[in-house]
Amino acid sequence: MCIRGFLIVTDLRIILLPNEISGSEWLDDQISIAAESQDYITPDEIVTLRRCTVQIPIGSIEDIKVVAVDIRTSNLVINCRDGSNFEFIVHNYGSKIKKYRSPVVDFTLLHEKLLQQAKSRNSSYIYRCGLATDDIIPQVWCARVVDYIQWSIREDCVWSKWLQYWKLTMDTYFPKSESLWLKFSNNIVELEREFQRQRVQDGNWMFSEANNRYQICSSYPQTLVIPGLLVDDDIVLASVERSKGRVAALVWLHPSNQAALCRAAQPMSGIAGKATEADKKMCLAIKASGSMGKPLRIADARPRLNANANALQGKGFENIAFLGGPSVASLVFLDIENIHVMRSSFLKLKEGLLVHSPEYDDSITSSKWLYHISAVLKGSVAIAESLLMGYPILVHCSDGW
Amino acid sequence: MDGNHILFCLLLLLLLLQLQFLLLLLFVVTRDRTSQLSALSQLLLDPYYRTLEGYLVLLNKEFAAFGHQFEERLGKSTGKETSPVFIQFLDATWQLIYQFPQEFEFTAYLLTFILQSSFSGYFSTFRGNHDMDRHRWLRLSSRIENIPSIDLPYSSLFCYLSILVTMSPIYHGLLINPFYRPKMTCAHGRICSYIRPRCGVNDLKLWREGLLGFSPDIISFIVGNPYPSQQENIAMTALRLQRYVDSLYDWIA
Numbered sequence: 001m002c003i004r005g006f007l008i009v010t011d012l013r014i015i016l017l018p019n020e021i022s023g024s025e026w027l028d029d030q031i032s033i034a035a036e037s038q039d040y041i042t043p044d045e046i047v048t049l050r051r052c053t054v055q056i057p058i059g060s061i062e063d064i065k066v067v068a069v070d071i072r073t074s075n076l077v078i079n080c081r082d083g084s085n086f087e088f089i090v091h092n093y094g095s096k097i098k099k100y101r102s103p104v105v106d107f108t109l110l111h112e113k114l115l116q117q118a119k120s121r122n123s124s125y126i127y128r129c130g131l132a133t134d135d136i137i138p139q140v141w142c143a144r145v146v147d148y149i150q151w152s153i154r155e156d157c158v159w160s161k162w163l164q165y166w167k168l169t170m171d172t173y174f175p176k177s178e179s180l181w182l183k184f185s186n187n188i189v190e191l192e193r194e195f196q197r198q199r200v201q202d203g204n205w206m207f208s209e210a211n212n213r214y215q216i217c218s219s220y221p222q223t224l225v226i227p228g229l230l231v232d233d234d235i236v237l238a239s240v241e242r243s244k245g246r247v248a249a250l251v252w253l254h255p256s257n258q259a260a261l262c263r264a265a266q267p268m269s270g271i272a273g274k275a276t277e278a279d280k281k282m283c284l285a286i287k288a289s290g291s292m293g294k295p296l297r298i299a300d301a302r303p304r305l306n307a308n309a310n311a312l313q314g315k316g317f318e319n320i321a322f323l324g325g326p327s328v329a330s331l332v333f334l335d336i337e338n339i340h341v342m343r344s345s346f347l348k349l350k351e352g353l354l355v356h357s358p359e360y361d362d363s364i365t366s367s368k369w370l371y372h373i374s375a376v377l378k379g380s381v382a383i384a385e386s387l388l389m390g391y392p393i394l395v396h397c398s399d400g401w
Numbered sequence: 402m403d404g405n406h407i408l409f410c411l412l413l414l415l416l417l418l419q420l421q422f423l424l425l426l427l428f429v430v431t432r433d434r435t436s437q438l439s440a441l442s443q444l445l446l447d448p449y450y451r452t453l454e455g456y457l458v459l460l461n462k463e464f465a466a467f468g469h470q471f472e473e474r475l476g477k478s479t480g481k482e483t484s485p486v487f488i489q490f491l492d493a494t495w496q497l498i499y500q501f502p503q504e505f506e507f508t509a510y511l512l513t514f515i516l517q518s519s520f521s522g523y524f525s526t527f528r529g530n531h532d533m534d535r536h537r538w539l540r541l542s543s544r545i546e547n548i549p550s551i552d553l554p555y556s557s558l559f560c561y562l563s564i565l566v567t568m569s570p571i572y573h574g575l576l577i578n579p580f581y582r583p584k585m586t587c588a589h590g591r592i593c594s595y596i597r598p599r600c601g602v603n604d605l606k607l608w609r610e611g612l613l614g615f616s617p618d619i620i621s622f623i624v625g626n627p628y629p630s631q632q633e634n635i636a637m638t639a640l641r642l643q644r645y646v647d648s649l650y651d652w653i654a
Binding site: 057156160163198261264336346349372374376383397 | 434438444447465466468474475483485488490492520546564592605
């Protein structure tokens with residue numbers, strides 16, 4: 001994939017403006033855009049008038065590296081945090097851009113070799129471009145851009161500029177859309193609407209005011225739905241027993257058998273498995289709300305070893321005997337690995353795919369990425385089938401995030 | 402050896418064991434699974450969440466409202482807690498779309514869109530780790546940037562998407578799945594329709610567009626409605642094609 005154009009940094013993104021007509025490398029009007037940008041940061045408004053093929057939001061850039069290949073050419077690689085990478089072969093025409101109105105670009109064997117190497121890396125796209133500034137050396141361009149990116153992310157400029165441009169577009173192109181943007185504007189209203197769609201109040205559930213000023217848990221929403229058998233004070237007591245105050249809250253109710261899906265964090269039970277009456281009352285209330293009278297199934301997403309290790313820290317997992325035995329509740333460990341394993345799996349997958357083509361299964365299988373997806377899907381299927389059969393479910397991992 | 406010595410040795414042993422486990426603990430904290438698991442189970446059971454609006458509501462509920470550590474996971478702070486948990490959830494949704502092409506109102510383009518938006522820094526939805534954080538940050542930013550609070554909803558990704566789909570036929574075509582068959586609803590409007598995916602490793606496919614990054618087919622996704630005069634033409638063409646797809650379904654029924 002080889003597209004020729006100019007690389008421009010705006011206040012929101014890095015974009016590649018392609019040459020529109022093949023045959024001549026640089027068009028007059030593109031040169032004038034390059035000359036106009038006295039400051040290498042161009043306001044985004046100017047460039048949106050043109051078609052762009054590549055856009056890299058500034059917020060997602062992880063690093064930019066420049067390697068000089070020869071006196072006129074450099075290899076510029078941009079790595080993004082979401083896994084994408086972009087590679088540009090930059091030709092330095094320097095500050096005398098206007099002199100090269102219709103240049104004959106002679107690509108030596110070296111340039112073709114770079115292109116071939118890049119084509120073998122299927123995940124990267126190669127672009128041939130110039131820089132829309134007067135900087136002669138791409139290394140200088142790169143250093144300035146990296147500084148700009150770090151500053152703009154730190155000062156939240158990206159977000160506020162985006163908001164400005166978005167509002168401008170809305171006012172210009174969609175002037176009658178005020179009613180549309182009110183949706184999702186207020187999470188309290190949105191969550192209430194969602195729980196009313198689920199008709200939770202027809203069943204044995206009710207809205208709780210216990211967290212409406214984030215009193216019991218700062219990381220939970222203000223709208224909480226709790227079993228109808230309990231009152232707000234019970235929730236306050238039960239929240240002490242769960243890691244970070246993340247008490248059991250309803251997320252979904254089955255329409256016919258009223259089996260509830262609740263989420264929580266791990267209980268502070270410790271190695272001795274101590275439990276309190278408040279937490280037990282909560283669990284029993286969740287169990288009682290199901291119309292088929294089936295026992296509560298507690299799904300712990302961790303491997304059992306991790307749960308035991310957490311127990312040594314004073315947290316852990318539920319004590320089934322204390323809750324009333326297997327006729328009241330049961331516990332299952334879903335054996336899903338932790339976030340650090342995920343990160344190394346993702347990095348390995350990216351690395352493997354950069355070197356080989358995706359047809360090589362080795363890189364994919366050795367990173368075990370699909371294995372982890374499979375584990376998560378299996379866990380969800382287990383939860384879904386339990387809900388179908390009428391078992392209320394309580395899901396937690398360690399901090400219940 | 403007297404009793405004190407034995408007691409001392411036992412305590413030392415216990416201490417050593419605890420130390421070992423504590424070292425293990427540094428690497429064994431499993432977070433973020435609750436959001437993934439509960440969101441995926443709801444997706445498998447409730448057909449409302451398989452519509453575009455429903456999916457955004459689900460994401461809003463499970464990740465934005467109930468909390469997901471976006472600041473750490475997306476690598477905005479130190480980088481030690483960076484983890485592709487959100488990416489994994491979107492990948493799992495993609496596997497479901499791939500296995501059940503008629504069940505979802507939205508296309509895989511939506512997932513790539515959400516993935517790239519989460520990293521871009523444009524939307525307040527992915528700022529902060531939970532609602533309280535987000536509100537505080539928005540209030541502070543609006544004071545500093547002098548933005549009236551009435552403008553702040555624009556910064557939600559879900560709001561942006563719902564407007565795009567409604568107002569732009571180009572995005573409607575990209576985001577809405579023409580093969581979607583809505584489920585029949587019953588009297589009180591809610592049904593449970595279970596889809597059971599094949600979960601074995603060999604049944605899953607690699608999500609190329611999402612994991613391998615940016616595809617040049619994705620057109621300008623930010624500001625601008627560059628072809629306002631062509632909107633109507635595009636809308637008419639899309640309607641004609643949808644009617645054609647519907648007629649094909651009627652023919653094979």
